[in-house]
Amino acid sequence: MYHQLVDNHYDFGTGSWAVANNKIQMKLDQYGEYHPYLVDPKKSEFSESELTTLKETCLSLSSKNEADISKELYAQIPHIHYNQQLGYYSDLYVGHVTEGDFRANGSSGGFGTWIFKELLANHEIDGVLHIKPSNKPDKLFEYGISRTVDEIIAGAKTKYYPVEYSEVIKTVKQQPGKYAIIGLPSYIMEIRLLADQDPILKERIKYTIGLVCGHQKSTKFAEFLAWQCGIQPGDLKTINFRKKLPDAPASQYAIEVTGTINGEEKSIVKPMKELVGRDWGEALFKVRASDFTDDVMNETADVTLGDAWLPEYTSDSKGNNVIIVRHPVIKAIIEAGIKDGKVKVDKVDAATIFRSQSSHYRHTRVELGYRLYKQIKAGHWVPQKRTQPSKNFPWHRRKIQDEREAICLKVPEMYLKAVAKNDLNYFLQEIKPLRNAYQKLYRNIHRVKRVTQLLHLKK
Structure with missing residues (x-):
């Protein structure tokens, strides 16, 4: 089972297996990607029940897919809608947060951090599981837990960097409370699968915020961008992947890197258009598993946030979110924000949301059929997906x-x-x-x- 998954590049590196079984740990490989490894290679035997749990907590092996999970979560909500491209939804918006500096500090419209703040203020949660700077020498970022608004704000912005959540999920199991988590489609789906196997997680993970993501990157992506700015591999300290440029379209952002150059610590800002790696379609340093998911809109998340890559919105350099709402509590928070003037949004239809991610959907969902076909033709095992193999x-x-x-x-x-x-x-x-x-x-x-x-x- 391990070799089927890892050798064929179908594991997403979320950390789910290291949560499900303490014989497994997550490590970065030489290419800067997370994979599950045996803590003690000499003790590789798993019981039948352990094997079943490992299978059912892995997106590429589980008997349930995203449609199954989302139906269980959302189908019974009054007035919920279903769209094949978006999944379930109650409301659809495009817009940004006007309250405070949430928008300025975010990658696009600031909604992720703001929703966490509202959940905390309304006593819906006690803590947030999100990406924070790491103090470990082998990584720049890692999942951590924030319990105050200031801590949550400090973890704002998108990070095109690999992370895994085994340690923070173990902390959730040890420390009672109500938690929310943010993550990419595979991360949220595998949290759902873990919760199906673990009643403690089902009780404590109360809300999920999902991100739309073209594909995952290895650690080498950040390293390579910094190298082009004069910071050699191993000398990068921090990176802001989405620094907004005043008076430029939202799609024309910069990076800001800080590291050691000739013995001195320096910070450099460079527009992405000047760097190799700017073309997301080229997919430099893409984690291979990203090519074997069919979930574009993070269908098992309570709310999905993405960039409003739409001509009518990208001219605003401050950025806007597309927002797919599924959970009634999140819906109530956004509606209250509209009423109180904390957020500014346009209600839109499913076609508008889809249009913002149409190229991503074509590659991820539709043309997955060809990638599966190629794998089968080469004699490789493939996971069962909702898209069928085809040439x-x-x-x-x-x-x-x-x-x-x-x-x-x-x-x-x-x-x-x-x-x-x-x-x-x-x-x-x-x-x-x-x-x-x-x-x-x-x-x-x-x-x-x-x-x-x-x-x-x-x-």
């Missing part, structure tokens, strides 16, 4: 998937060699053919589209 895609879409896969699989090895050589230019030259092939493919696709449109107009 019935246009040639150019299959080719895009092929190029993205090549980047995903080859780049980590190239990067390790570059670090060993202490040569950034070596890495940039090694990945150039991969990037050029991908970019050339897209240019040709756009060229064909333009010609087709011109021919259509002439008719």
Whole structure:
């Protein structure tokens, strides 16, 4: 079971197995990705019940999928709606927080931190499980628990960095209370699976905030961005992946890195458009498991937050969220915020929310069928997904998937060699053919589209 999961790159590194069984621990591998490992490799025997629990707490092995879990959670809520692309929802919004500095301190509209603050103020929770700076030498960020508004605010902003929650979930089991957690789709889904197996977690994890995420990154993504700014691997101290730039569209943000350069600590701000790695479609340092999920909208979360990548909103440099509300308490909090002027939102329809993530949905949900087909054709085991294996895609879409896969699989090895050589230019030259092939493919696709449109107009 372990080799089916890990060897085929289907484990999401959430930490669920290390929660379910104390014979397992989470560690970063040489490529900067989390995987489960045996605490004592000599004691690798699991009982039948342990194996069942491990299977049922893993997204890629469980007998339940996201549709099953979300139906159990939300189908009975009065006036709830269901959409194949969004999952269940009661209300849909686009907007931002106007209260305080939540928006300024957030990656987009500030809703994640603000909702946590409201849950805490209303005594709905005692603590928040979210991503905080780490003081450990091998990582920049980790899951932690915050119990005050100031602590919650300090953990604001999106981090394109791997984390795992085994230690904080164990703390939740040891310390009674009501908790909320924020996470990517696989993280929230595996919390739900853990809660199904553990009544203590089901009782104590009261609310979940889900993020829309294109894919997970390894630790090397942050390291590589900093290296381009002059901070060598091992010398990076902090990174802000989403520094807002005044008078620029929300989609044109910068990074801010702090680290040691020639013995001195320096902070550097650089627009992402000036860095290799800015193109999310190229997927440099993507965790491979990201290509084997079909949950785009974090369907098992009580509320899902994403960036409002919509033309009518991206011109605002301060940022806006798309918001999919499922839980009645979260709905009440947002409605009260609207009434009190704490938030400014537009009520929108499902088509608007989907439009903000349409490219992401095509890659993650639709074209997953081709990735599954390729794995099966190569003789690999694949997890059962809601998208069926298929090769019935246009040639150019299959080719895009092929190029993205090549980047995903080859780049980590190239990067390790570059670090060993202490040569950034070596890495940039090694990945150039991969990037050029991908970019050339897209240019040709756009060229064909333009010609087709011109021919259509002439008719």
